[in-house]
Amino acid sequence: MDLFERQAETSSPLADRMRPRRLEDVVGQAHLLGDGHILARAIRADRIPSMILWGPPGTGKTTVAHVIAHETHSLFVPFSAVLGGIPELRKLIAAAKEQKSYYGKKTILFIDEIHRFNKAQQDALLPHVENGTVTLIGATTENPSFAVNSALLSRARVFDLKPLEAADLRQLLERALADEKHGIGHVAQLVDDEALAAISQTARGDARRALSALELASDFAQSAGLESVTVAVVQEALATQTLLYDKSGEEHYNVISAFIKSMRGSDPDAAVYWLMRMLEAGEDPQFVLRRMLIFASEDIGNADPQALHVAVGADAAFRRLGMPEGIFPIAQCCTYLASAPKSNASYRAWKMAQADVREHGALPVPLKLRNAPTEAMESWGYGEGYRYPHDEGGFSAEETYLPDALIGRSYYQPTDRGFESRIRERLRKLRAAATPKGDGSGGPREEKP
Numbered sequence: 001m002d003l004f005e006r007q008a009e010t011s012s013p014l015a016d017r018m019r020p021r022r023l024e025d026v027v028g029q030a031h032l033l034g035d036g037h038i039l040a041r042a043i044r045a046d047r048i049p050s051m052i053l054w055g056p057p058g059t060g061k062t063t064v065a066h067v068i069a070h071e072t073h074s075l076f077v078p079f080s081a082v083l084g085g086i087p088e089l090r091k092l093i094a095a096a097k098e099q100k101s102y103y104g105k106k107t108i109l110f111i112d113e114i115h116r117f118n119k120a121q122q123d124a125l126l127p128h129v130e131n132g133t134v135t136l137i138g139a140t141t142e143n144p145s146f147a148v149n150s151a152l153l154s155r156a157r158v159f160d161l162k163p164l165e166a167a168d169l170r171q172l173l174e175r176a177l178a179d180e181k182h183g184i185g186h187v188a189q190l191v192d193d194e195a196l197a198a199i200s201q202t203a204r205g206d207a208r209r210a211l212s213a214l215e216l217a218s219d220f221a222q223s224a225g226l227e228s229v230t231v232a233v234v235q236e237a238l239a240t241q242t243l244l245y246d247k248s249g250e251e252h253y254n255v256i257s258a259f260i261k262s263m264r265g266s267d268p269d270a271a272v273y274w275l276m277r278m279l280e281a282g283e284d285p286q287f288v289l290r291r292m293l294i295f296a297s298e299d300i301g302n303a304d305p306q307a308l309h310v311a312v313g314a315d316a317a318f319r320r321l322g323m324p325e326g327i328f329p330i331a332q333c334c335t336y337l338a339s340a341p342k343s344n345a346s347y348r349a350w351k352m353a354q355a356d357v358r359e360h361g362a363l364p365v366p367l368k369l370r371n372a373p374t375e376a377m378e379s380w381g382y383g384e385g386y387r388y389p390h391d392e393g394g395f396s397a398e399e400t401y402l403p404d405a406l407i408g409r410s411y412y413q414p415t416d417r418g419f420e421s422r423i424r425e426r427l428r429k430l431r432a433a434a435t436p437k438g439d440g441s442g443g444p445r446e447e448k449p
Contacts, residue, residue, distance in 0.1 A: 368386040
């Protein structure tokens, strides 16, 4: 039996052989499984609630379920929503009732791809989750709000698993290389640092993909009689090109710079090319989204105020969809920002205002602009002379709001591009009407960005 078990174990994929058995062996998901976090506490206390594990492929949903079963000593029953139906489910529920009644043993029912269950199947499961016959652990790559009906969802905690960081994947790969029993530590070959880095980056947070790539590259090297696994071997084994892109090195900054400058130069073709260079090489999509959020304000601003809404919407959509579908709103946002009219007037305005604040310090607020919540403050002249714009048609002519030493400063200079051209014309009229007659103090301030 030992021989047959050993053959079965070595014939299974590396990702399955390296699946952690203990909580402390799980890599990543520190927000759920780190010391003191909610799921880790529940596992160690053997008080597991029914739950939905939601996350992209390869983030450890099945692994977490197996670890829970091992750590809590419950009977672990896997069930595929793709292959099984209600008749098979009823048999499992009957067996769980028997285990609970006669042996006092809990049953964890792990349903992979629970989003494949239709409403009738989910409804059939509901009473058994509610009365504690089974503890449900469902795994899904789809948003549970849409994939799981509300009655079942209300009886389960949802835990969001994140894509693994490249450093986490590197740790898993190194563990597989060192493990002679479950991994490939028994194979006499070297895997260089660049090859490990390439696999870690191109796996896009997917542990299964990273371990599978390592296994393929190792097998390819063995069959070719090679003593080491290099980036070239990885490329050949996976029949794909590992893009030159070091997220902590110069190429990272070169590509993101090209991406930003392409959008600033209103070239959507170049922008989407550099976008895909980053994503295909394993860049974190949320890093790209953060850069686009900044760009929407810094480089487009009020030339197209809608640009910021598009960027915020893309960020929210990606967080809901994940990869690979999340690439759609990212690409849409990229091409929109690149095609939009550009203005850095808001950026210039705050830089100039910041320079005055640093140069002049905390200038006193004019008395007319101060709040006067007490009689004493009123007696000191707080609020005296303030004109309420709504009483004057929405604008008080020849009124000023800057500190006295800065009256006449003009920080925001709208361009004549896009929507900002309308703002420019309106401010031109308002500023002309606001200038006190015969008062040239302060003067307009002209500065280069």
